[in-house]
Amino acid sequence: MAAILPPAMLGILGGGQLGRMFATAAKTMGYRVTVLDPDADAPAAAFADVHLCAPYNDQEALHMLASTCAAVTTEFENVNADAMRWLAGHTRVSPSGDAVAVAQNRILEKSWINKAGLPTAPFLALETVEDLHVDLSNYLPGIMKTARLGYDGKGQVRVSTPEETRSAYANLGGQACVLEKMLDLKLEVSAIVARTTNAQEACFPVAENCHENGILDVSIVPARIEPELAHRVQQMALQLANALDYVGVLAVEFFVLEDDSVVVNEIAPRPHNSGHYTIDACVTSQFEQQVRTMCGLLPGKTDLLSPVVMVNLLGDVWREDGGEPNWAVLCEAPNAKLHLYGKKAARPGRKMGHFTVLSAKVDDALEQAEALKDTL
Ligand code: ADP
Numbered sequence: 001m002a003a004i005l006p007p008a009m010l011g012i013l014g015g016g017q018l019g020r021m022f023a024t025a026a027k028t029m030g031y032r033v034t035v036l037d038p039d040a041d042a043p044a045a046a047f048a049d050v051h052l053c054a055p056y057n058d059q060e061a062l063h064m065l066a067s068t069c070a071a072v073t074t075e076f077e078n079v080n081a082d083a084m085r086w087l088a089g090h091t092r093v094s095p096s097g098d099a100v101a102v103a104q105n106r107i108l109e110k111s112w113i114n115k116a117g118l119p120t121a122p123f124l125a126l127e128t129v130e131d132l133h134v135d136l137s138n139y140l141p142g143i144m145k146t147a148r149l150g151y152d153g154k155g156q157v158r159v160s161t162p163e164e165t166r167s168a169y170a171n172l173g174g175q176a177c178v179l180e181k182m183l184d185l186k187l188e189v190s191a192i193v194a195r196t197t198n199a200q201e202a203c204f205p206v207a208e209n210c211h212e213n214g215i216l217d218v219s220i221v222p223a224r225i226e227p228e229l230a231h232r233v234q235q236m237a238l239q240l241a242n243a244l245d246y247v248g249v250l251a252v253e254f255f256v257l258e259d260d261s262v263v264v265n266e267i268a269p270r271p272h273n274s275g276h277y278t279i280d281a282c283v284t285s286q287f288e289q290q291v292r293t294m295c296g297l298l299p300g301k302t303d304l305l306s307p308v309v310m311v312n313l314l315g316d317v318w319r320e321d322g323g324e325p326n327w328a329v330l331c332e333a334p335n336a337k338l339h340l341y342g343k344k345a346a347r348p349g350r351k352m353g354h355f356t357v358l359s360a361k362v363d364d365a366l367e368q369a370e371a372l373k374d375t376l
């Protein structure tokens, strides 16, 4: 297939911060961008040439995308697998609706990961309450997660006994869930792959991720792990992308256990919060990879230009009265980069922005990043 070149129009389903950073990358390269998002204040709208302000399944808006965009992608996994499948009949779409559907459902997702030959935490698929009538001891203590629509630790309950497990299932409304064994984590890491239709692929350096209340807090790159382990993680991410015959940007989250064995936690069919560091610290950003893969260009080089630490800025950092954090010290720091997403309301837990700190030594970057966060 011929490459799609600037100034072609590229479409994206979803106009959150990931759509905003995608639009920035696309427009920098001279492409035009159409965003579909029902929110009039969607963060990506300010950077788009066209904002279709309509629901994700709006027929008119989808026809508009199909007829005006040379290629279409997505920035989030929920609600749009069918829209992606429909669009694929009219224009180039990546990732495929099928790949998106796998990531939408934890049962399908974990089954796919195992089918690709990769381990997950032991899990029990719960489609109905009957599925709880088995010996649960292999999965306890564990975490009950809704199969659908969970993110940032939402839709999860920790359970230790069969009784707790049954009431957690009922409290989640009896919907499909997975019961997953709680593992002793040494650390969490992620790897992001870009892959094209003819299987050209590139994997970014491995990020070490620290979570706070189930939400990503800090990513440290390179991850402070042995090169052999980092290589193994990247190979696993590539293996998964190949098994899914994936086209686009695929993020893979991993758990590293005490014995340095690695299991896959989950996948995201799009750029990922833990890959935001690539904007400031890599030859190619994850968002440029999204542009490149959807346009049929080769993936760009993923080399790390400098050790880097990324810190998420949640709404909690804003003042109670909605007043801005004190940006002065952060903005003055010569090796820090501030990224704000232009969201109006700062609610606790809401991702409002992030910043990165680049330094020759990763430990120095981490120390500075923590000190800068304290000044806000
Ligand atoms: P989300 O879709 O909300 O990101 P995850 O499945 O990634 O959900 O879980 C969020 C976080 O909860 C993980 O990053 C990890 O810190 C913790 N967690 C999830 N599953 C397990 C597990 N089986 N064992 C230990 N910790 C877990």
Ligand code: MG
Binding pocket: 152, 253, 266
């Ligand atoms: Mg996760």
